[in-house]
Amino acid sequence: MLRMQNIAKRYGATLALEHVDLEVAAGEVMALLGENGAGKSTLVKILSGLEHPDAGSIEVNGAVRAIASPGQAKAMGISYVAQELSVIGCLSVAENVLLGDTTIGVFRSQSRLARLARPYLERVGLGYIDALRPAESFSVAERQLIEIARLLSRKTRIAILDEPTATLSETEIDRVKAAVRALAAEGCAVVYVTHRLGEVFELAGRATIIRNGRSFPAVATSSVTVDQLIEMMLGRRLDQMFPERRGGGGDELLVIKDCLCPGLTAPISLTLRKGEMIGFAGQIGSGANAILKMMAGLLPIQQGSISLHGKPFTPSSAHASIAAQIAFCSDDRKRDGIFAARNLFENLTAPTIDGISRLGVIDRTREAVRARGIAQQFDIDVNKLGRLAGNLSGGNQQKVALGKWIGLDPSILMVEEPTRGVDVGARAEIYRHLRRQTDAGLSVLFSSSDTHEVHGLADRVGTFFRGRLIDLAPASTMTVESMTRAITHPDLAA
Amino acid sequence: MIPPSLSVSLRQHLSRDAGQWPAFIVMIGVLALFIIAGAATPSFLTFGNALVIVRAASMTGIVAVGMSVITLSGNLFALSAASLGAFLAVIFAIVTASLGLAAGVVAVIVVAIAAGGLQGVAVVITGNPIIATLAFGAAFRGLASILSSNGVLRINGAAAIWIGTGRPLGVPTQSWAFLILTVFAWFLIRRTSLGRRVILTGASRDAAHASGIGVDGVICTALVIMSLMVAVVALFTVCQFSEARANLFSGYDFDYIAAVLVGGIALRGGEGSPLQAALGAILISLLENLMLLNGFSAGLRIAIVGLVVVAATGTFHVLGRKHR
Amino acid sequence: MRHGLLVVAGIAAIAAFHWTDSRAFAEDKGEIVYFLPSSTNPYIGQMERGAKAKAAESGYAVKFLENNFNQAEQNAQVQQQLASGEKVAGYVWYPFDNAAGVGAMRALSRTGVPVVVTNQLPLKGTEKFFTAYAGASDDLSGKTAGEMLLAACAHSATKCDAGAIIRFPAGVSAGDDRVTGFENAIKGKLTVISVTPADGFLEDSGYKVASQIIPAEKSKITWVYTENDSMAGATAQAARENGLIPGKNIFIIGGTCHGDSSHVVNGDLIGTAIQSGYFEGWLAVQTLVKYIKTDVVLPGSVSLPADPNTPPSDSGSPHKYNFLPNPPVGNSQAAYDQAKLWGRPAKELCNF
Structure with missing residues (x-):
């Protein structure tokens, strides 16, 4: 034909x-x-x-x-x-x-x-x-x-x-x-x-x-x-998709108690430790990302309490969350993850404009140093920082969308669908970068509709079905099959 | 943190300004027009005439530079600029006539900030800059009409006349203001944290919001900047002719927008610089001067300027698409 | 949303205020409906004052229907007015765009109520659609300016031959008529280098053109005619900036007093003439009332006498064309202060 x-x-x-x-x-x-x-x-x-x-x-x-x-x-x-x-x-x-x-x-x-x-x-x-x-x-x-x-x-x-x-x-x-x-x-x-x-x-x-x-x-x-x-x-051997886990269990950082927000049908409680990565698996509409959105200040809390660093915290707006050093990458990268028409210097420093300015004037050296630092951490070609973000591949865009938060020195990084629209080679890289951040003491919460990804990457895995957290357990105690059952027909799960 | 090698940092400094190419195109257009015209038109290629052209571009140019901040922030245009100019001119004349020049200047600045802020709030609430500013434009014109009782308001005073007609170093005050304000706006947008917020808001309002940038405040600020630029023009115009009326600047909104468009500032926002709006204003002024000196009929002049706007907008759009 | 509502409410309140205001003089004899562009233009603001004063004196109410310098809007207003079925004593028709408004004028004339056209001289062939014309003669205004310029040239020690015309924007028929009147008056005596339309009617528009034309034609230019005094004053400013001295080696005339009189009284302009918005509105209403009283229109045209003290009589019938006079005023403070038309001083009549 x-x-x-x-x-x-x-x-x-x-x-x-x-x-x-x-x-x-x-x-x-x-x-x-x-x-x-x-x-x-x-x-x-x-x-x-x-x-x-x-x-x-x-x-x-x-x-x-x-x-x-x-x-x-x-x-x-x-x-x-x-x-x-x-x-x-x-x-x-x-x-x-x-x-x-x-x-x-x-x-x-x-x-x-x-x-x-x-x-x-x-x-x-x-x-x-x-x-x-x-x-x-x-x-x-x-x-x-x-x-x-x-x-x-x-x-x-x-x-x-x-x-x-x-x-x-x-x-x-x-x-x-x-x-x-x-x-x-x-x-x-x-x-x-x-x-x-x-x-x-x-x-x-x-x-x-x-x-x-x-x-x-x-x-x-x-x-x-x-x-x-x-x-x-x-064109090269694929040794391993997912990076090795290193325990990941410092002090308690975030304690969510009996919280309910739009998208959830049952209250949720969980504890996130310093340096820990929790992944939520669930189909679209299952509520797997609801807690992330709530913590980002994008969904109202209907009940329950949250404590951060041992103090009560209410994510009342996107501003409040960012001020509390909680970073959020949505699954719609094109819409709100990157500035497609701007270069990487500007993209990577967008959440920290005041940090690179003196008396309201941008210090270009500070800007360059910060952008280059993030680029090196995330394997973004330092010579390409002058390029427009929109001209990058999906994988590099995702690295920019994630990396820009590093300048904020966040305590929690929340990511929806960390590898959507990212090709298979860059995926492994994104996983490695996220793991490297938790190794450095950052805590990560992510949600994904890709069960393999959640199972392979997270320290602890949560499964969601129709707005309910079905199970939250170390990844080692789960299999992809049991997770798939939990997010599709939890009644049949063991 | 990392000692940057000189060659790398130089390359980056150059490449990060690569988005400036529309400004270069306009600049080349200005030069080309200058040379073609110079060959064909006597008395065109003179320093004196260059001053005349810049002077003719100044009043439109200052507003266009302010307007470009709104465009860069992703909010298209304020269609209230001309009416706001008349309103501010009337306020300036009234206050200056009774309380003196200094009070008039202060009053105009205060009212301009308030007018800009109110419009910003309206743009944020309605989400539609065109409709919101159109409504405000009608209100400003009406207020100007009521405050002036549809009469001519006169002011007197040597200082005001000097502001309106002075020529420090042989260059009119208006042209100085145009130059200084263009540099100021360029610096504001390219080099300050506020400017960065404006640009990022224009590039993607959602991404800016998600990055913790207060986009509502940015939009209000953009309208305040535009209003202050309008205030400057109102002030100069009243000082030059020692009078104000409610129908000042009628029909000028197209000129402001044309300058922004011919300057190649992307309508979707987030790309370009106020310098381009200034160059756009000069290019149009150049073209008009050329047609004026060659005795083109009025209809032809309007049509040609319109066509240039269409051609420029189309060219930048096509080039912009190729570019990405 | 709340802000939007406030704005709308504010505008509505202003509109309502204007509406009630314009009806304040309602009396028994009926209502005159006056179509005209927006009174944000001070000339038109003056016109409304004159019309209102004369209507009140004659026992009529007058309603102004303003358009925002838009013939389509004005045409729609005519349709709405006719559809309202209101009983009207007469119409005054000041079209924004003469040609595009003919249809609406015809619709008004079909109601059988008298229609007096003002400001814009009706096009040839439309005589059946209006009762009478009462207003300025732009031809006469241009002619007066041309004659004043010739007189100044005759007394000039320096050369006075070639010059430029800066006119109203293209499509403004008053601008066409003034240029025609002016050119006819100077034909064979002075040469016109160029006729350049400005993009408006005020100082800034005039300055924009003059500041470009004068330096380019500096060696040839000896006079400039600008159709009104606002643009003439700005032209004097531009001339000075280019080293020319108005009244000495360049003669500037606007021909209709408008705005700032300082350039007239300090001799920058060779003189001016009174073109009164107040009396244009006044005359339109007087003409309408005279017709209503007598039901007769005399054929032909009349240029009303420029008597300093007495306005034209209310008795008798109007002509088909009734032109407002354009009395010249000399360029000195004393001449300006003394100048009067129909009992009102130039100072007052020219303040628009």
């Missing part, structure tokens, strides 16, 4: 793609893997007509074609689903599914559109939803499925899905996977870009790996292991 050969693309001095081949058959799901910056997104842009290759050929259905524009790509049956969904919130589900369909004619009553959209929605497992409601009233996962239903309605022959599950919880992911299978079953060639390697084995028959602008011959997923895939992507 699709054969791209010898694709090369240069942006100024940087060679984004040097030599890439990609072949996908009709009805096949081909995983496209690679670290951030390897060239995946450039390849995807070429395929969807947003960029033009400097060299190489593209065959669609056996004929050599040039894809000059997104419109032309669409006419060839190539559809691209970006990470940022293009579902239009104020339009109804049916309108979204049939968006751009010119064959329907002028008589577009909502009920007729709903009838026409129905079969596509059923095939992606959305048969139960009311197609007349606006799309914005549905969850991210459901909107993702609506997007796939649109691909079906357009009789898409080549579909490119860019990290469709990046922001979803595990049960939601299953639904998306089923929809992707349905898409392939219709004879569509699917290019599936993901960072979640587990999905690759379940979904894709083969995987194409890109590293530094070059592709490897596609490998059958049945003949490789996860570690082999990771090593191919990184």
Whole structure:
């Protein structure tokens, strides 16, 4: 169905793609893997007509074609689903599914559109939803499925899905996977870009790996292991994903007693020690991040008491929490984690502007010293501090989002989804940095929908289900399986 | 902590200002226009005419520099600047006429700070700088009209006349003020902690809030700065002509905004510097001077300035996208 | 939110105050509805005073419907006024944009109530849509200025030939008419180097243009006509800054007294002429009332006499075109202090 050969693309001095081949058959799901910056997104842009290759050929259905524009790509049956969904919130589900369909004619009553959209929605497992409601009233996962239903309605022959599950919880992911299978079953060639390697084995028959602008011959997923895939992507051996734990149990730092806040259905008590890392596992909406948000001053405390350093503390606002040296990184890095249009000097010193100023004037030497100090701690290239944060890879952005708090000398660092949108190589780095901070005496609270991550990283693990803390115990006493049970069906947990 | 090697620190100092490129483009535009025009128009390429151009840009430029602080903070524009100017001019004239120049200056500063603060609160509460300042603009114009009883308010005094018409070192006071305030605003934005807060708030209001920056205070401060710049212009204008009226500066809001846009300051905020607004004002003034001397008809002049604004905004937008 | 409400309440209170204020003179004979741009413009503020005074004297109430210098808004106001079904004694129509307001003027005329146009001389071909014109003659204003300039040139020891015109913004028909009147008056005697529109009507606008044109044309320029005294005063300032001495080697005339008289009385300007907003409003109402009384319009035009003491009589019928006089005023303190029109001193009439 699709054969791209010898694709090369240069942006100024940087060679984004040097030599890439990609072949996908009709009805096949081909995983496209690679670290951030390897060239995946450039390849995807070429395929969807947003960029033009400097060299190489593209065959669609056996004929050599040039894809000059997104419109032309669409006419060839190539559809691209970006990470940022293009579902239009104020339009109804049916309108979204049939968006751009010119064959329907002028008589577009909502009920007729709903009838026409129905079969596509059923095939992606959305048969139960009311197609007349606006799309914005549905969850991210459901909107993702609506997007796939649109691909079906357009009789898409080549579909490119860019990290469709990046922001979803595990049960939601299953639904998306089923929809992707349905898409392939219709004879569509699917290019599936993901960072979640587990999905690759379940979904894709083969995987194409890109590293530094070059592709490897596609490998059958049945003949490789996860570690082999990771090593191919990184080009080096992956010794261990998670850093070693070193006990982590100093004095009691934070004591939360019978606290309740929006998102929780039962009061929570816990104690965080100096140098300890506690991870909360739970699906999106399970309340795993509620305590973090409450401590950050973003959610009101409805009952209970908190003591910090042995003194009562009320996180009444974001200001109050920062003043108490509690740092919080939300899971929406693009929105409030970094300043994309500003350089790293400014990003890394944003929480401590007064600390780098004298009489209200910024001392550029202090600023440089502080930024460079953080950069060294977090393995950020010191020579790249003049770059804009938005131009960095997801992993480096996350290092900036975390690292900026170090200047504040926090006592507690709270992180939601520490590795969302971070590729597999940088993930290990983030884990190492977080661990290094706790080794230095900082306490860390994090929440994640990735059970492996919580189990592998945290000293103690909390599991959440429907606003309840199911269990809080040392990670060594838990398995990933028992945790997965706890966050999906706690009643079945032992 | 870490002894920075000289080469690294130099490179960083250069690269951290890499975001300044729109200013260079405008600067090149100014120079190019100067040279082209100089070749074609006699009496254009003279020091005297350069002074004339800067003088013509001064009053618009000072407000544009203040306006740029609002744009940089991510709040687009204040559409109340012209009306606020008339209101402050009327206040200045009334107080100066009865209590003297010093009292007039103090009154104008106090009222400007209050007006800026109130508008800041309104922008924060409504979340919409355009609507909030538009409403305030109507109120300011109305108040100016009531306070002046729609008449002409006169002031007298040698000091006021010197402020309005003096030429220290052969350069008009207004041009000095333009120069000094541009440098001041540039320093404020690029080098002070307040300026850093303004820029970060503009770059991402959410991220600024999450980093513990008091974004509401930053927005109020930006409007106060703009109001103070407007106060300076009101003061100079009243002093120059020894009078104030309620309909002063009518229709000037477009000029202020045009200068900010032609200067290439990103509308989404967080990128650029007040220097660009000043250069934008000079570029427009240059263009107008050129057209004036070449006898372009009024319609053509307005259309060309409009097209330049559209072209500049479009170019910066496209370049900005390529840049990231 | 609360602040927003306060602002709205404040504006509403101000609006209500103005509304009741404008109705304060209600009497039995009926109401005159006066459409005009915003009185934030001091000239228009004067106009309202004159209209109100004359209406009260004649036993009418007058309601001002102001627009914010926007013809679309004014047209909408006409629609609303007509839809209200109010009984009206007559309309005064001061369109912001003459051409774009013809439709609205026609709608007013169809009610059968008299319509007196003021300030903007109606376009040719629209005679059926208004009863009479009563207001300034911008042509006459330009002509007066041209004649005063010629007289000054005749007595000048230095060269007086080429000069520049700084006019009102493009599209302001009063600006067109004044330039035409001026150019006709000086035709064959003086040369015009350039006609440059300013971006406003006040000192700062005039200064902006003059400070650029004068240095560029310094060797040629011997006079500047600016259409009003505000811009003329600013031009005198710009001339001084460029080493020219107004009244000696450059002659500056605004032709309509406006704002600061200091440049007239100190001789910077070669003189001025009274263009009174107060009497323009006054005359519009007088014309309307004279028509209501007699139901007759005399054909042709009349330039009302510029008597220093006596205003035109209330008796008789108006002409189709009734022009306000533009009496010249000399450029000395004594001449300025003595100048009067229709019983009111220049000092008062020019303060806008």
